[in-house]
Amino acid sequence: MNIRISRFLCCLCFLLFHVQMKAQFDWVRMLGGVSKAVQAVTLTDEQMAEYVREYVAKMDADNNVCPENSPYTIRLKKLTNGLRDAEGIPLNFKVYQVRDINAFACADGSVRVFSSLMDVMTDDELLGVIGHEIGHVAHRDSKKSFRTALLTSALKDGISSSHEKIAVLTDSQLGTLTEAMINARYSQKQECAADDYGYTFLKKAGKNPWAMALAFRKLKQLQNNAQNSQAGAFLNQLFSSHPDLDMRIERMEERAIKEKIAKPMMTLRIK
Numbered sequence: 513m514n515i516r517i518s519r520f521l522c523c524l525c526f527l528l529f530h531v532q533m534k535a536q537f538d539w540v541r542m543l544g545g546v547s548k549a550v551q552a553v554t555l556t557d558e559q560m561a562e563y564v565r566e567y568v569a570k571m572d573a574d575n576n577v578c579p580e581n582s583p584y585t586i587r588l589k590k591l592t593n594g595l596r597d598a599e600g601i602p603l604n605f606k607v608y609q610v611r612d613i614n615a616f617a618c619a620d621g622s623v624r625v626f627s628s629l630m631d632v633m634t635d636d637e638l639l640g641v642i643g644h645e646i647g648h649v650a651h652r653d654s655k656k657s658f659r660t661a662l663l664t665s666a667l668k669d670g671i672s673s674s675h676e677k678i679a680v681l682t683d684s685q686l687g688t689l690t691e692a693m694i695n696a697r698y699s700q701k702q703e704c705a706a707d708d709y710g711y712t713f714l715k716k717a718g719k720n721p722w723a724m725a726l727a728f729r730k731l732k733q734l735q736n737n738a739q740n741s742q743a744g745a746f747l748n749q750l751f752s753s754h755p756d757l758d759m760r761i762e763r764m765e766e767r768a769i770k771e772k773i774a775k776p777m778m779t780l781r782i783k
């Protein structure tokens with residue numbers, strides 16, 4: 513496969529990559545100095561929302577967002593038509609034109625799909641990934657994950673114990689936040705719950721919930737294809753700590769069969 517799969521999780525959960533990120537966070541504003549970093553332990557919903565908003569804005573500014581007239585944007589818009597909110601959290605979708613295969617969802621309902629993922633997935637498969645990610649948003653997993661990453665980064669850098677005002681963070685400190693987010697894995701229970709939510713969510717929105725099983729099958733295929741590549745070892749390392757993909761495929765397929773949902777015979781890629 514002539515695709516760069518440098519970092520790729522089976523669940524594609526809330527991964528944030530620094531590959532395309534050029535600028536740094538405005539941490540002075542984000543954490544607002546030492547006292548706020550300490551207060552982070554008791555972050556209010558409002559404060560959290562503000563941090564997440566800032567983070568997403570930064571990600572959007574630092575990555576190459578596909579314009580409205582891009583075939584990627586048009587395809588994603590068509591795909592996600594009717595997907596408006598997750599438990600009251602309004603959703604918004606954008607495509608990043610990047611070489612890494614990935615997608616992520618933030619606690620504020622921002623879903624970002626990478627163009628390279630769109631290149632290798634059918635519409636149904638993409639919907640499955642999106643449905644799963646929205647499951648994490650709806651269950652507030654994404655919010656907890658962001659909070660943990662924020663605290664980990666702040667504490668790791670000794671911000672909480674310092675009495676000096678934080679200077680603008682360096683690239684390495686930004687890396688710490690990214691690393692903390694990547695390491696903030698979800699439990700098997702959370703993963704399965706997100707799968708179940710995604711299934712119900714897609715079905716309610718009039719999409720075919722077979723998307724879930726199809727997405728996981730593609731992820732498995734991608735993993736197998738990557739076995740001999742440079743990314744293979746990295747992928748395997750990630751997969752070994754994730755819930756069994758076969759089990760998740762089986763769960764989603766069993767449900768669709770039980771509910772007598774017709775499996776899509778052919779999934780067209782609109783490019």
Ligand SMILES: [Zn+2]
Pocket residue numbers: 523524525644648698703706
């Ligand atoms: Zn997940």
